[in-house]
Amino acid sequence: MCNEYRLRVRRADYDAAFQGAGLEILWLDAEPNRPPDRPFRPTDRAPILRQGAGGGLEGLEARWWLVPGFYRGPLSDWKAMCTNARIETAATTASFRDAV
Known part of the structure; x- marks a missing residue:
């Protein structure tokens, strides 16, 4: 895993x-x-x-896990698991861009 x-x-x-x-x-x-x-x-x-x-x-x-910066709802409502950032695309993928 x-x-x-x-x-x-x-x-x-x-x-x-x-x-x-x-x-x-x-x-x-x-x-x-x-x-x-x-x-x-x-x-x-x-x-x-x-x-x-x-x-x-x-x-x-x-x-x-990461809750993306674009999500504006309550943190407890975020259900998607954002844990797999690829170094090649992390700076351009919406979920990881602001965190990188």
């Missing part, structure tokens, strides 16, 4: 790495009871980091 990845670290590993850079992560949910090295697929919840309101980092588990 081309959209599958594996994660071999726990949240404590993220915390240690970012603290070394002077950043702290505020985790917004509890760490899941997920065995290490189990593959993630686009419909699975996976750890993400994003910029928090105060400028720090927030971490949480979320489903991952």
